[in-house]
Structures are given as structure tokens and as C-alpha cells.
Amino acid sequence: MATSLEQLKATKLLDKTIGVMLGLIIVFTILSNWDVFFFAGPAAKVLTVLSVLALVPSVKGSRRVFVVVAFALVVYAFVFYSAPWTVISEGLARASFIVAFFCALATLRHVAGISDKITRAAVFLASQPPGRRYSALTLGVQAFAPMLNYGAISVLGGMSRASSDREPDPEIRKIRIRRMLQAVHRGFAASLCWSPLGFAMVISTSIVDGAEINHIILPALVSSAILIGVGWTMDQIFKPTIPAGHHATPLSATLPTTARDLLPVLWLIILIAIPVIVLDLVAGLSAAMSVLLIIPLLSAGWLLVGAPPKERGHHFALHACEFGFIELPSFRNEIVLLSMAGFIGSTAGTMLAPIVAASGLDLAALPVWLLLILPILLIPLGGQLGMNPILFVSLFGPLLPSAAELGISPTAIVLSITAGWALSGVTSPFTASVMLVARLGDVTPATVSWRWNGLYTATCAVALAVWLMFWA
Template sequence: MTEPAAPPESPTKPLAMLTGALLLAIVVLVMLHGFGLDAGTGTLAALLSVAVLALLAPQVRRSRHVFLAISVLLAGYCLTTLPAPGEVLWPALDRTSFIIAFFCALASLQHVAGRSPAIARAAAFLANQPPGRRYLALGFGTQVFALMLSYGALSLLGTMARHSAEREPDPAVRALRTRRMLQGAQCGFSASLCWSPLAFATVITTALVPGAELGSVVLYGLGSALIIVIVGWLVDRRLKGTLPAGTVVPQRDQVAAHDVKSLRPLGWLLTAVALPAIVVDVLWGVQPSRTVLGLVPLIAAVWVLIETAAGRKLAELAARGRAYAFCDLPSYRSELVLLATAGFIGTAAGALLAGWLAGSGFDLGGIPARVLLVLPILLVPLAGQIGLNPILFVSLFAQLLPSPDALGVSTISVVLALTSGWTLTAPTSPFTASVMIISRLGGVTPWEVAVKWNGVFVALAAVALALWVQLVA
């Protein structure tokens, strides 16, 4: 049965204010817990997360109720059958509260960046590059935009790319250019999942693999991202020659060299996020994923102050803060429920399944390590074809894998295998937000984007990433 297309009605103002306040409290508590203040902060954050999900449950669509129901059933099973249910439930609730806090912290940056004239100028610069370098500009540039805007990067760059392509008078050229630009943006977004310290793929996978460090994941993940963009560019070269014979492609105006300056805010942002997180990690041993919970909202606040005229700075900051806390955050109810329950189910079910397999004598360690490293690259995208969220599947699957030491491979190779599978799910699952955004902008079905547009690209990228993982093993 198909769900209604209309989104659920907005919550009443008092409920939105309560939800926003609870979400902000979760961010603060999870951050304090990450900095070592354990005086009940983790427990309180977990309890508030349950309260938030209970508040949001009546406001979301039926598909989200399935995840909520599975979460309740899992919790009930643990409480009624396990001798020590807390050993399964508390780690799952801790993962849930972290996911909620991380998402809400990133939303503060999205709130500011999505309204920033500087970001709009940078996006226009990328979307209007000449044909010879347009795909690579979008493939690399979208990765930085995704750092700030997540899926909003696809909407922003995709919309500008479509408007740029609409200037083409020939329908065949216009359709092909639209497709190539949208695929370039989606390739870049997918590549960002390999390395971005603000992406769930890297942050959660790093937490799941024993001994993994986010700094190494980012460094090697940049190698994975480079591989993905190069493969996408090579596929695009082939696509470029598919126009009907005799079609004349008009020459585009060259982008002025001084327009490159519009990309400077992106560089400043990367520096503002990376340097403090590295310093805090080196000096105090706090994980960068915990540092950004306070760092990203602070950067967003400074950004507002910089872009606001003198005399209105504090008033504008207060207005933006209220809009973010009591309008933006409650409006993300569907995303919050999906991500939080997927994390809870994957963590709890993975722990249960690992216990059952250990009790039965089954051991994945009997499978050759080199084969195990390839499995996530294949299984995570395949699971996405039936709508399984990567957070859920990776959280579950990672707990079944033996430790890297037991496998005799490097820790980073296991992380890269998991993030590679997660990355390839983004452009190939018709249920992901990235595919749905591109299908809407391209005027085609999600299935056509996932299979016809991205099928060859994902298959070749999977082979290349599998070789890369083997190389660093």
C-alpha cells in the first residue's frame, strides 16, 4: 500500500518548543559525556532520546512506525528474556542519543549555510563551469558542500545545475547535460561519505571498529573519494559521446578566473572544523566526533555574526537561534526517527545476533579475511535495494565481524570496507534521499537513477574500491 505523498502536519507550537528544547539538551549532554563528564550525562541523554522519540511518534509517517515498533519489540525482548538486558540496551541507547545529537548539531550549520549568499555564489561557480571541467568541479566541490549541507548540497547544486542546463536550446543536449551535471553532484556527495568527519558513515563506522581513529579514516577515506570521482569521471567521458550524430554542442562562456575567490568560504570552513577538532583530540584525547557537537554550532553562530550588518548582529543571532531550535529541529522529525531507530535496531540486533552465533559455534573468522573485506562492499548496497538503512545494516554487520587483529588485516581496511559499502548505497538504492532528490530534479523515477544512470558507475566503483581495500589490508 502506497503512503500518502503529503507530509504530516507541523506540530503545534508548544510541542515544537518542547521537542526543540529536549533535542538541544541531548546535544549538550552527549557532548559533556564525550568530554568525560559521566555524572549521569549519558544516562540522561538516553532517557531524553526515548522521550523525544515518543513525542515524535504520532507525527511521522507509517514507514517510520515500523522502525519504532521493531525498536520496542527488541527492547521488550531484551527486558523479558536476557539476564542482563542493560548490556545490550544501554550501548544501543547510547548510539541512539549520539545519532540524535550529531544530527541536531550538524543541522545548525545547515541552517546558516543554506541561507548564506557566499555559499550560493560558490555553488553557482561550480554549476557554471565549462564542459571540460564541469564534472570534476561538481564531483570534488559537492564533497565540501556536503560537509555543511548534507543532502541539502544535492538540492542546492542540483537545482543550479538544472537551471544552467535549461539554457541549452537543443533538447538532446539539454537532457544529457542535465543528467551529467546531476550525476556529477551525486558522485561528489557519495564520495564525501568516505571521508567527511561530519558524515554518519565515517563517524559511526569508526566507533564500531575496535582501534579505528577518525584521523586515519579521513586520510584514507580521501583516497576512496578520489577513486570514486575518477571512476565517475571516466563513466561520464563515455556518456559524453552518446548524443545523436550531427548534434552541435554550442560553446559555453568561460567562467571568469576571479570567480574562484567564491570558493574561499569553503576552505575557511574546512579549516575551522578540522583544526580545533585535531587540537582537542591531540591535547585531551576527545574524539573529533564529540568535539564537533559543540564546535559546529559555535561556527554557525560566528558565521551569522560575520554576515550580519553591524547593529543587528545579536538580534539576528537570537532570531536565527530560535528558528533553528524551535522550527528547524522539530521539522526534522521523520529523519530523526529513522536515523535514531536504525541505530538502535542495528546496535541491539547486532549484539543479540553476535551472541547467538557465538553460542551456536558459528564464526565468521572461518571465512578468508580477504573475502570478508569484500562482503560489505557488496552486501550494504544490496541491502539498500530492499530499503534497509545503511546505519542499521552496518551497525549490525560490523558487530558480527571478528576484530581486525583476529582477521590479520589492518584496522583501516575494515573501516574502508564498511564505508565503501555505505557510500555505494547512496547512489544505487532507490530508497535513499540522494536518489530521490536527483530523480526529482532530473524528472525521472528513482529506479531509473539508481539502475540506469548509476548502475555502471557503482559496479565499476565497487571493483575499484575492493582493490583499494585489499591494497591497504
């Protein structure tokens, strides 16, 4: 605690201001769901702009490019549109929601990161024997991903790397690290197909008219099962043989764990799911907005319950300040990238729609099967060019014909988009998931994308396309 207090005292005023603004964006985005808080939506947009401007000087050059492109779109709107604020406002609404959603999820990641129970669950999964290690990790990360997002790769991947590093034989250690990281990475990608806390589901359902998460979850779990099944099958088929004269040392947990250590993770999922369903049925809030409301409250409750009774106030205040003033501003690169990707995609997509219509290109004239397969192919392809899935989907998603025009369910379109998003998560060298796995595996992002996952991605693309044809 002394270190935390010292860090708080040394925190710059700018970081504290940014933390407060980001926290208020969450609050105003939630309040914007009710007409009585008419000021909330505009306030969230203004704070998003101010937060990005405050963060820009300290982010990577590649993130600044997104800000420059966003500014160029604003200028273009003012020059060529009679009502530029209409276009810009839609883009800012998307950006402010993305910032709010990211920061809200970060509260849960902060609390989970300091929980011994979450650590024990991760250790249990990472220390499974060879016969069920891949399955344990690729299925286990499904439970961690909704809570921790990319942090699930850091936690389970880090535990996997730590347990593998205790193997004295370098050849076996190299094989073990690769297989365990592949299991975590592919399992995380599979979670993007169904997780209501992931951007893939949230963004997809927001741009596809008529899409509802409660109708999508079950078929989305089938998509996830396909990714998991293909990964497990390929792991078994292409499992490296141990060279002659080499003997693997059984993994041992750094602390004694049992299957019961997974219960806290399962309880967390239940505590998130039930209020989301209730708010949807009672208050009519969308699943995304319900999550935005519930996650910070759940995180706060977890902090209070996990502290000694006499220290709860101090414990909560310390971690709240630590999260708001230190941790949130540290996500500067992610916040700028995600918010600008959402703004650019939404704004440019709105601008492109009339241009595409005027060109005579009628996407509705294409075969339905082709339109459903295109996202599975194009989103990963865009990832090879450095296009963030949020940017790609926000940009091209609105150009797709409506489900009613195609005569199919909105669910089919969402399944297609989330499938392509998931495949981009294992093939794009520019995504956070690939870069995290590459860092943990001491290899390049290109190695993870193409050598580790190239054949896997191609196989999954075919399997998912067949599944979508069946569903549609």
C-alpha cells in the same frame, strides 16, 4: 524577518518543546564525555526517547515501522535477558549520539543555507564550461558535503538543474541535467569515504575497535579518488553525442562569479579541521565528539559575524529560534529514521552476537580478502531491500572479527565499510541521496539507482576491492 517572526509566533508549542529537547540532547551528549557530568548520558537517552515519541504521530508510516521494531526489541530484551537495561542502554546511547550529531550538523546547514557566499561558490561550480563541468561538480561537492550533508546535493544539484533549464533544446537539456546530477551525486557518495562529518565515517569508527579517523583519512581519500576517477572516466566514455541539428547553448552564471568565490568554503573546512585536531591531541576527545562540540559553536559565530554590528543580537536570536522551533522539528522523518536505525542495529547486533557464536559460525575462519569484500557487496545489497546503511552497519558490523584476529589494520575494515556505504548511496532507491537526485532529474529513484549508476557501481566495487587487497 517579518515572515520569520510570524512563523515563530504561529509555531505550535509541541514543536517548540521538541526543538528544545533536541538542542539539549546535543548539550548532554557533549557533556557525557566528562565523568563530572554523570547525569548527562542518561538525560540524553531519556530526551531521545521523549523526542521520538513526540515525533512519531507526524512521521511517515515507513518510519513508524522502525519504532515498532525498536519497541519489539525492548520487549524481547525484558523477556529473555536477565539484565535488559544493559542491552537497551547501549542502543539508546547510539541513538542519542546520532540525533545529537545530526542536529549539530543541521546548525551548519542552516547557516550555510542563508549565506550568499556559499551560493556564489555553488553557482561558480555549476556554470563551468563542458570540458571541466563534471570535474568541477564532483570535486566541488566534496567541499560542500561535510558542511551540508545531503543539502550539498540540494544546493549543487539545484544550481545545476537551474542552469540546465536555461537550455532551450529539450534533448540537450535532458543530457545536461543527467550528467550534472550524476557528477554531484557520485561526488557526494565519494565524500562518504573520507568525511569526518559524515555518518559513514562516524559510525564505522565507533564499531571498529582501534579505528582512529586521523589514521584513516589519507587512505580514505584514495577510496574517494577511485570513485571520482571511475565516474569521470565513465562520463567521458559514455558521453552522449549531440543529435544532428541540435546545438548546445553555453551555460551562463546567474551572477558573476570567479574561483575566488570558493575560498569561503575552504576556510570553513580549515576552521572545522584545526579545532578537531587540537581537541584530539590536547583533550583526547574523539573526532566525532570534537565535531559535535565545534560545529554548533562555529555556526553561532558565523551567524554573529555575518550580521550587521548593531543587529547581531536580534539576528542571532531570530535564527536560533527559527532553527530550533521550526527547522529542527521539520526533520522529524530523518530524526526518527536515523535514531531508530542506530538503536535497532546496536541492540539487535548485541543480541545476535551470542547466537552467531553458539551456531559455530566462525567468521574469523573466512579468508581476509573475503571479509573485506563482503561489506562492499552486502551494504549496497541491503540498500536494495530498504535497509538504511546505519541500520545495516550497526547490526552486522559488531559481528565482524576484530582487526587483531584477522591480523590487519582497523583502517582496512573501516575502508571496506565506508566503501560499501558510499556505493549504497548511489544504488539504493530508498536513500535520501538517490531520492533527491531523482526529484531534481524528474525521474524515478529506480532509474537513478540502476540505469544511471548500475554499471558505475559494479565498476567501483571491483576497483575498491582491488584497492583494499593492496592496502590490507
